[in-house]
Amino acid sequence: MKKLLLIALTIMAITGLFGCEGGSSTVNKDGAKILNMWVHIAGDTLEGRAYRVRAEAFNEANKGVYEARVEFIPRGGGGTGYEDKINAALTTSSLPDVITLDGPNTAAYAKSGILLNLDDLIPQASKDDFLPSALEQGMYNGSLYSLAIQESTTVVYYNKTMFVQAGLCASVETCNPADIKDPTNNQVLGISLSNPWTYNHFFNIANALKTHFNTQAISLPMSQDEMITYAITPFIWNNGGEIVSTDGLTASGIFNSAANVEAFSFLQSLFTSGIATDVPVDNGFYIGTYPMMLDGIWGVPILEITYKNEIPHWGVLPIPVGSTGDVYASTGSWAFGVTKTSKNAEGAALLADWMTSPESTNYVTAATGLIPAKISALNSNTAYNTGVRAILKEQLIQGGKARPSSVAYPEITDTFQRAYIELMVTSNPPIVQAVLNQYAASLQTKLNRHK
């Protein structure tokens, strides 16, 4: 009896092991081709549900031809979980037909042959409908590899009540960007995207707020993650600087350029003068500690719903500009890509296009609070015609710029974050040029590996 049991268990174990080798069926019982899709978010979240609904709509519209099957693989801290699953699938050649990917990963995935070139698979009208920044994010070597789901940008949020108390505005009702005064000469600045405020204006206003409230004036990102690269790069771009070369493989002389040194020195001055702190209070802006906050568009629903009682009067200001006077704003979000191993490339491209269609991007952004990635969707969405969302939309269209499209993006963003954190300290600040030189040299050796 024991022997029989042992034999049975052995057979079960062996068949179980070999059973893993079997792939899933490519055609469903109705004869429709199955398209497997991996999404980076949990299925029970608002965003996850939105993807599920749009995938079901695709199945309905393509009944008997294609069936999209969505697998939700939540992304952990530092990109673990989802990316690990993709890496594992690469080694076993078991990638699905369609995947979601973080925009800056497009170049690395495209270069490594994971993603399919979508130039001929996506209709021109669909491509033309993408916001320029969204399209730029999905390009590698002049070809389209990923389709943006939604868009985002960063702005300077400000507390109108505190601005009035500090004498920067006459009243909360008339404390729009155009009404804010320069405290050094009491002149109304008339801030708008066509008449941007400068680093000097920004410093003067922040300094006046700091003096009036005897606390830091702005909450800047200090947690070492992608938020730093995402939110701080516009301060570099708006001063005429860049992080790396256009091909993403040269840092020497660019990362430590004079323009970058100037921009980082300006940011450092915010910390050394007590306008910002390297140990910011959690939710400091939302609870009324700081009068300003640099954050993404997701701050809008938080202020409108969660903190509507704490901060009843607030507004958004565009990112200030440096010596060049050009306005650039951070952009980017996740995107859909078709894998090269897909046996149904046309169907997979159709699904990716569907998931990023004006209807889908409107549906998904209604859940996430971000900006639709399609121009037609954005124009049809009346919420973006007035108020703060109009400023966000205008800034995105006018100055939206994608982060470096480079196969070495993980190394680039890591270097940028570390240099920023090292420089932005309130006590004993290091010399900006020396720190940037050191990081530029270190980054260059890493970029050389990709050449």
Place this chain on the structure above:
Amino acid sequence: MTTLTLIIYGILIVILTIAGTFDVIKAKKHHDRYKLKSSIYAYLILLPILMLISIFVLQPIVMGLAFGFTDYYLLEPNNIRFIGVRNFMDLMDQYQARGDIYHAFRNTIQFMVLVLPLQIGSALGLALILNHARKGNSYFKVAFFAPVVMSLTVVSILWLQILSPNQTQLGLMNTIFALVGFPPSTFLLDGGVAMYWIVIISAWQGAGFQMLIFLAGLKNISLDMYDAAKIDGADDFEITRFITLPQLKPTFVFVMFTTFIGASKLLIQPMVMIGFKNYSMTLSYLIYREGYQFRFVGYASAIALIVTIFVGTLVILQRRAMKEVD
């Protein structure tokens, strides 16, 4: 990778076959039927564990060594090319540019130098105190050992809260500072002191384990030696100096080597409490970062190879030094 696995299995089977054949020939020569049978059984019994060792120990070691000389990029697992010593040359460039490898080496050595005496000293001190039968010894043993059974991640998060400099959620340490009139400290955010805190936390977490080993070593010392020393008029200090410590030497050597090797693998504490910064990166952290975040498995393997040689050399030097002391 599959080819490499097959090669390793092939080597294993060849070794087993050769060893088995020799045994069979030997047994036949001596007309020893019992030995023949027992040899076959022995090899059959050994086979499963040898397979497991080859999968989980031998194969990773061989692959790790081999990958150090390749351009293995995580996104291109089917395009691994032999590139000679290029990874090592790149590491040299990084070191000269005062890049990550420079900081990782510096921080790891700093940690090893500081944690070794602190952790072993604390463990030995605690063991000597608890070795004498006293009321409440069991309580202290459990208390000192408790951090050992806790996950390093949990310990790191716990200390992160204790050392929190956040004004809205001031940590225990800064609260005490405020009570005694000291200015608040940024602790782990301060590159000048962060490594010292990691050393203290690591010693606190690990000392309990070494304490138990020392206690076991102390219990093994014959009581006759103590009695003889007392008869000869030795005081407590002399007994410790001339009986206890020399008798503990084998235990001490074991504890020192294991602590030393453990210290060279520092990863969780800086990763959870600080993140990847110049003052917090260690060799293990760099290997993880290069292999998983930057996707250069070949490059990470090259670092791992250097670390193995570095730690191995230090262990050999330590062993020699210990022998010379003898």
